[in-house]
Amino acid sequence: MTRTGNRAPAVAVRGVGKRYSGVSVLRDVDLDIAPGEVHSLVGENGAGKSTLLKILGGAIRADTGSLHFDGAPVSVGNPRDAIAHGVSLISQEGALVPVLSVLENVFLARWANRLGFRQARADRRRFDELIEFTGFDVDPRERVDRLPIGTQQQVEILRSLGRGARVLALDEPTAVLAEHEKANLLELIRRLSANGTTVILVSHFLDEVLGVADRVTVLRDGSLVLSDDVANHTPGSLVRHMVGREVDMLYPEPAPVPPDAPVRLSASGLRRGLVHDVDLTVRAGEILGIAGLVGSGRTETLRLLFGADKAVDGVIEVDGTTITSMSPRRSMSAGVALVPESRKEQGLVMARSVQDNVALASLGERRRGPFVHRAAERTAVDNVSRAVDIRVARKDAPVETLSGGNQQKALFAKWLLRSPRVLLIDEPTRGVDVAAKAQIHHLITGLAAEGMAVICVSSEIEELLGLSHRVLVLRHGRAVGDFPRGTPREVVIAAAFGDEGEIT
Ligand SMILES: Nc1ncnc2c1ncn2[C@@H]1O[C@H](COP(=O)(O)OP(=O)(O)OP(=O)(O)O)[C@@H](O)[C@H]1O
Ligand SMILES: [Mg+2]
Incomplete structure (x- = not known):
């Protein structure tokens, strides 16, 4: 705990309200966040978490109320104002300049002012310090649009720290991260807080919230319903405050697949890019999970099955019919649908x-x-x-x-x-709140029970193990394991990592 009784709050929100076309999305919010505290903000989808963060970060203006940083009233009309006060927002949408390099993005504001060789050298030195502090592995010369999303987020964090942020507001930063990346980020948050940085963290992962935060605030329908020490809470108590009722968060037991259930989709020798020789089969009523690290070929495999990318090699059969030269049009008319990973792109x-x-x-x-x-x-x-x-x-x-x-x-x-008769889903519940997540899980299980074949990719091992009849593990584009329901989490993770080292 880093709360210091008599110091002014790093951030104080007083009576903040916001409406969109007459609809109130934040109502009279009062909130204090102490210097050096990790403060988590939770609530259902649409509760107003991002709206509150955007107000703090100057991306939008509140209609009513006031903000105080370190005890002084402030007027934050745009992100520049917020940054000048040491408040930096890392939003759900991302805010990098795609065509510029990592280094240019990290020091963007300064480069706009004074460009020069000496400055570039100083920036490079500062960059190296930031890398050492954060432990990130980012090439400063790489263009940011070529980086995976998790690394882009690291660049945003580097930029915020480079600007000397005293308050770092992170909107669902772990939603796009793999398990070990999540652990690293949470560890960094602890270190930042120990160094006096105030961290505001929005997350739908309540275990994560309870593990890393000092205090937690719950928003429901735009109103603050609770602000308390995390020590007083469990995932269940938080959900009750978020939703206003008990929610069954256990995974539904999938209906057994009848032994004579027909094969809906099968692929053999699937190959393209990093995907090598993947064989898989899914039967009517079956939910097949695909696990693997970032870069293991999970998304690529789904895209090949759907025909969004063309396999260079391999055979895909839907309901026993070989589909030559799979394309989205062909797969859709065969009853295959793909829910892609990126809703925006x-x-x-x-x-x-x-x-x-x-x-x-x-x-x-x-x-x-x-x-x-x-x-x-x-x-x-x-x-x-x-x-x-x-x-x-x-x-x-x-x-x-x-x-x-x-x-x-x-x-x-x-x-x-x-x-569809075959549903391919990439990260079905990314960014979805716990109650809606349980609902989506029930929906998927129900569809399978009615005979739909489902192939599901997720970075969350718990979700895969909870939802699927079988979990296929990919590593470096190859299928390295096929585990039945009930396999311990550690076994699946070990297969995903191979002998590449530490398991977190
Ligand atoms: N520009 C806008 N115009 C109209 N309505 C908006 C706008 N931005 C947000 N809203 C609405 O404000 C409400 C709160 O949205 P907000 O993004 O803050 O939710 P959230 O708590 O971050 O949810 P999630 O967990 O899904 O990210 C939602 O009902 C949303 O539709
Ligand atoms: Mg949000």
Whole structure:
């Protein structure tokens, strides 16, 4: 604990409120965060966590209330103001300049002012210090758009620290990280806090919150319902405050796959890029999990199965029919759907409504003649949106105004509407709150029980083990293990790591 009774809070929020087109998304929030504290912010999707962080980081302005940093009232109208006060926000969306190098991004503000050889050398030295402190492994010359998302986030953290941030606000930083990267980040957060940096952490992983934070605040429907020491809480008590009721967070037991269930999809000798010779089979009613480290070929394998990328070698069969030269069009007409990893780049049209997005994927089927059956379409979209519990104030609101978790649910709904026979899902619950997550798990298990074949990729080993009948482990693009339900977590992790060293 780093709370010091008589020092002014590093951050104090007083009576903060925010509305969007008449809808209140934050109401009269009062919050104190002590210097050097790790303060976690939790709540359901759409509760207002990101909105509060954006207000602190100057990305948006509150309609009412005031902010105080280190005891002094401040006016934060834009990110520059916040940074000048030592407050740095690392948002869910990311904020790097894609075409610039890591080093340029880290020292962007300064380079804009004075460019020069000596400055560049000083920056390089400072960069090396930051790398030493954080333990990150990032090449300063690499262009940031070539980096995996986890590394891009490290660049943002380096940039914040380079600016001497005293308050670091992180919006779901671990959602995009693999298990060992998560552990490293949490360790860094502890170290920053020990050095006096205040850390505000938004996360849907309650174990993580309870493990790293000193205090926790719960938002529900835009109101603060609790601000307390984490020592007084368990995941269950936090969920009760978040949702206002008990939630069963246990994984549903999947229905057994009948021994004579037909093979829905099989692949053999699948190869392209880093994917080597992958064989897999999934039967009707079966949920196959795919585990592996970042770079093990999980996403690539799904993309090959769907035909989003063309395999250079290998055979894919759907319902016993070999599909030569798999393409998204062919796989869709064979009843295969892929829910991709990135909702922004591959999944959703951000400027269009949920209705449009969800309907988009199945428009072709429903279109009879030149007219789309609007009413039928709306009913179908309503049903599937309810099934995944999309919470949106107005149906015609563009997807970009939805909270992160609700965007994820919209992406899922879009593909469910096609009622696929084989569902390929990449990170089904990334950014989804615990209650909605349990709901999605029940939904997937239910679909499988009705005969859908499911292949699911996730960075969360718990999710894979909880959800799947079998877990296939990939390492360096090769299948290195196929484990039945009930296999201990450590065994799966060990297979994913191989002999590459430490397991965290
Ligand atoms: N630009 C905007 N226009 C309209 N509504 C918005 C806008 N930005 C956010 N909202 C709404 O404000 C509410 C709170 O959103 P916010 O992003 O703060 O939720 P969150 O707690 O971060 O959720 P998640 O866990 O899903 O990230 C949501 O209902 C969202 O749809
Ligand atoms: Mg959010």
